[in-house]
Amino acid sequence: MHKAAPVDRGGQLWILAAVVLTLLPLLPRLTLEVGVIASLPLLWQGWRLRNASPTPTPNRLVLLLMAIVAVAATVARYGTAFGRTPGLALLAMLLGLKLLETRTRRDAHITIQLCFFVQLGYFLLEQSVVTALSAFAACILALTALLRVEQPDLSLKPALSGSARMVGIALPLAALLFVLFPRIDSPLWSMPSDGASATTGMSDRMRPGTIADLSLSGEIAFRVEFSGPIPPPAERYFRGPVMSQFNGVEWQSRPAIRAASLPQGSRRIDYVITLEPNQNRWLFALEHATPRDGQTLDAANVLLASAAARTRVRAALTSFTDARIGLDISPAHLATNLELPAGSNPRVAAFGARLRQDNPAPADRVAAALSFLRKGDFVYTLSPPRLGRNAADDFLFETRQGFCEHFANAFTVLMRSAGVPARVVAGYQGGEVNPIDGTLVVRQSDAHAWSEVWLAERGWVRVDPTAAAAPRRIDGGLTASLPASDPIPGLVRIESQWLRTLRNRAEAMSHAWNTWILGYNAQRQRDLFAGLGFDADWRNLTIGLVVSGALWQAAVWVGMFRSRRRQTPAERAWQLLLRKLGQRGIEPAISEGPIAFAARAGTIHPEWHEAFADFAARYARLTYGPTAPAAEAEALRLDINAWLTRTF
Amino acid sequence: MRQNLRERMQRWMLRGRAPERLPVTLGQRRIYVLPTGPGLSFGLLLLAMLVASLNYTLSLGFALTFVLAGVGHLSMVRAHRNLLGVTLQSGRCDAVFAGEPRILLLVMQEQAGRGRPSLSIMHTESAPTSFSIPAKASQSLSLAAPALPRGRHAVGRLRLETRHPLGLIVAWSYFEPAIFGLVYPAPEADAPSAPSQQGEGEGRPIPGGDGVLFDSLRPYRAGDRPRQIAWRQLARGGALATKHFAAEAGGEQWLRWIDCPATLDTEARLSRLCAWALRADEAKQRFGLELPGRRIPPGSGAAHLREVLESLALYGVADHA
Structure with missing residues (x-):
């Protein structure tokens, strides 16, 4: 009979509000038709409840x-009703329908419990502070x-x-469970993937323009x-993919094989890198x-x-800055780093041959090429x-305007033409120290390409x-080196000091959040x-x-008994x-107030009549009357105690 | 079998306390908590959320799950706390005629200084009465109990329960208070008129019930005869009210056991005597009662009628007092 008790209009409105607030952050992340189907029942329910009698x-x-x-909408959109996003979309739509038929x-x-589950669903999409x-x-x-449903007379x-x-009271227990509950390293099962979502990031191929695109992202x-x-x-060169295969247009990495020997050195640095989600395994370590x-x-x-x-990853890394590699x-391996497609970039090839003739030592050829770049009035630009077709030729001898990949591409081709084994390295360079928490923040706009x-x-050698x-x-990052007319994202080019501080604060908070809340996994639990x-x-x-x-x-x-x-x-x-x-056998009757009781007790013991009447009157005034100063209550306590010790 | 088990369980829960003298204050050893249906499904939900968080390593999912688990735990503590220290201060069970539901009037009290919302009390297997007690206050309430045969009966087992605050957990306790109520014999319907008298007064026969004129309804007052209560109005959810009758005045009469036909058994005779007594009272007649071993001299008025009905109720019943 309890379960079947109907929910009154006030309770229904509360449930409607809870469902609306639950779905609100989710709907913009789902597709339009899902949003429409999910919000229709909400509107309908609001319309149903508009009058006092629904x-x-x-x-x-x-x-x-x-x-x-x-x-049908879910299957039509995603091809399946299972998986994270389709499941969440379906759940959002069904929640509205359940709301409509909520009676008892x-x-x-059930509706409220579904709400809790949908709230968990947000976190599949995003786990920011705002979510x-x-x-x-x-x-x-x-x-x-x-x-409100359980206690219909409760007001707002x-x-x-x-x-x-x-x-609030549940939070300490929740925190304890959060820290102590055993975490696992690998998932129990995997859901069908929803297809790799497009995230900006480094790729293992490079052609002129790929890194310039990245640079537009803050x-x-x-x-x-x-x-x-x-x-x-x-010295902040974070090495990503190394590309040594060149087809005339595009640089590409070779399939990875394990290194035979590990770099050794004396200048060791230890650091922890926290990678934003991407689709690759590169850890972007410093050299080497x-x-x-x-x-x-x-x-x-x-x-x-x-x-x-695929999720945000923290990794502890060790590098030796003075290590030598290769x-x-x-x-045979070295020879592959000299390969060039036949007939491509003829002018660079000729210039390389000349460098080779003029400088017998390979190191001198490198120096000569660099001085050619330095003196050649090259312009560093994003556009x-x-x-x-022969990008290196055009860049070195015609346009002379380019971004880092143009430089890296042309220089590497030139070195190979001059008989020096060379390859392209993509990664990030520079970064910005956040003064709030002392971490180095490296953005997509810090993407860079260079040669080895x-x-x-x-x-x-880099x-x-x-x-x-x-x-x-x-030395100064992208903004300092580009002409002011070049488009770069607002967040990267921040002139105003307080805006910069604000951004730094927000990012420091977000990093602490990522490290201590989101990044609390099996590994960190073990470490702790x-x-x-x-x-x-x-x-x-x-x-x-x-x-x-x-x-x-x-x-x-203890809290309970204290309050009792x-x-x-x-x-x-x-x-x-x-x-x-x-x-002494004198007890107040159930319906007897203090004054009536004192009067009756006074008739039983006339000698105490006066004291009783006084105590009862004061006690009644303190308890039922308007708020009295604490001293009055204290005085009554002292009087009663004194009387008791005198009398008993 | 199941009924038996339940019975034994309830007996264990009361642990030989019954019947208890009032007032009874609920201590923590006699309050029991269990999840309700929604509470169980809430538990399953938490489990599902936990597994999802584990599988997708959702740190915030863990956080949400654990906060809700904390809320669930708190709702258990709160449910328990909502009953703890509630006092059944006093109670009364008014006399009724056999076959009529009994009405308990109880006064519940709260002394701990916190309001006790969403309480409900029920006699086992009958409809609950919902109420709440404000902080430091008493609350009187009435409660229907199932009909019982003639005699003097304790009110039986009462179950006080609460699902406060979220309806996920039910906390309950049993009372078996020492409150006794009389059940009068059911007045025989269409009973023949009482035989004519040899009594002192010039009694005239009571007209066959048609001298009783329904007059009006007035609010229930303690001591009103259960038969006059407007049960139909109560059943519709209305207030407890008493039917007021205007009746004619009458003479004096003896109601005697031996005047009943010998074909009737004890209960039937008592029913007939009861009907006669009520008629005589309605007719504002003075009447006396003569049972084997007991004789009540003629009188009139509510107190007299009560005395007569009481001796009918207790006839041949071992007294529990």
Whole structure:
């Protein structure tokens, strides 16, 4: 009978509000038709409840029909009803329908519980601070609706503050569970993927224009926390894919093979990199990284993670800045770094041959080429003129305007033509230190390309042809080196100091959020417990959970009994007086107030009549009258106690 | 079998306390909590949310799940706390005629200084009465209990429960208070008139019930005869009200056990005597009662009628007092 009790209009309105707030952040992320189908029932419900006496709930058949439409829309859009996004879309539409047929308390419970599940669904799409806050608000409103359904006489403010208080009290337990609940490394199952969503990021191919496109994005690529001092900008080359295969237009990496030897050196730096989600395994280490657990180093000394960073990934890295790589390279392998397609870039080929003739030592050829770039009035720009088939030829001898990949491409082709083994490295260069939390923030706009040339006894040596033409790119970042007319994202080019500070603050907060809330995974849990001297195995975590649960329960009970004893001094003294009289067989009747009782007790013991009447009058005034100063209650307590000690 | 198990469980829950003398204050050892249907589905929901969070490593999913788990735990504590310290201060069970539902009037009290919303009390297996007690206050309420045969009966087992605050957890406790109520014999319908008298007064026969004129309804007052209560109005959800009758005055009469036909058994005789007594009272007649082993001299008025009906109710019944 309880479950079937109907929900009144006020309760229905609360549930409607909870559902609306639950779906609101979700709808813009779903497609238009899903949004329309999901919001129709909400509008219908609002229209139903507009009057004091709501119209009856819609026919089941209509609801069934709408549910079929919802499933059909999902399948038509996504090809399936399962998976994250399709499942979420379907759930959003069905939530509205369930809302429409909510009649009884049982229905209300189901609707609200669906709301909680949809709120969890947000996090499949995004886990930002904003999503967390909106889910939190929706959760409180849903709890309020539940409170209101169970207690129909509750008005707006006590209902809202009641649910907010409940959540507040639940937070410590939630925090304990959050820290202690055992996390797992790999998923229990995988849902059909919704197709790789387009994210900007580095690719393993490079042609003129690819990195310039990236540079227009102010998105963060990764953040780096250094345990020691942050290296100067000119040393901050974060190596991504190494491309040594050239078809005349496009550079491409070779399939990765494991490195035979690991770089060694004396200048070691340790740092932690937090990569934003992307589709690749590159860890963008500084020169030159040595793999730590789970990481691999390929033959081109590119550090790779064990899996693509589809979610935000934190990795601890170690590099030796003075390490030399490629000293033990085989001649056959070296020869592949000289390959050029026949007939391409004839003018560069001729210029390379001349360099080779003039400079017998390969190092001199590199220096000569760099000085050619330095003196050639090259312009570093994001919007270079279009280049023809022989991009290196056109760039070096015709247009002389280009972005880093133009420089890297032309220089590498030139080096190969001059008989120096060379390859292109793509990655990020520079970055910006956030003064709030001291992390180095590297954005997509810091994407860069440079070359590596192989010299006997020195191995692969980094040469940045862009630095020769536009040295400020390396020291001052992209904004400093580009002409003011070039389009770059507003977030990257920030002149105003307070805007910059504001952005830094927001990003520092977001990084702390990513590290401590979102990035709290099995690894960090193990680290945390290792720091405390425990193994984070299931047994210890379970013990921790049980112990802290018991402590929590105990804390709640203590809180309960403390509040039960919260009596005013006057009440305590009066109760003491009643107990003492009770021992002599004088007890107040159920319906007897203090004054009536005192009068009756006074007739039994005429000698105490006056004292009783006085105490009762004061007690009644303090308890039932307007708020009196605390001193009055205290005085009554003292008087009663004094009288009791005198009399008994 | 199931009924038996339930019975034993309830007996265990009361643990030999019954019947208890009033006032009874609920201590924590006699309050029980269990999830309700929605509470169980809430638990399953939390499990599903937990698995989803684990699988997709949703840190915020964990956070939401654990906050809701904390809220669930809190709602258990709150439900328990909502009953803790509630006092059944006093109670009364008014006499009724056999076959009529009994009405309990209870006074519940709250001393801890916090309001107790969403309470409901019920006699096992009958409709609950919902109420709430403001902080530091008493609340009186009436409650229907199933009909019982003639005699003197304790009110039986009462279940006080609450689903406060979220309806996920039900907390309940049993009372078996020492409140007793009389059940009078059911007055025989269409009973023949009482035999004519040899009594002192010039009694005239009571007209066959048609001298009783329904006059008006007035609010229920303690001591009103249950038969006069407007049950139909109560059943429609209205207030407890009493039917007021205007009746004619009459003479004096003896109602005697031996005047009943010998073919009737004890209960039937008591029913007939009851009907006679009511008629005599309605006719404002003085009447006396003569049972084997008991004799009540003629009198009139509510107190007299009550005495007569009481002796009919307790005839041949072992007294529990």
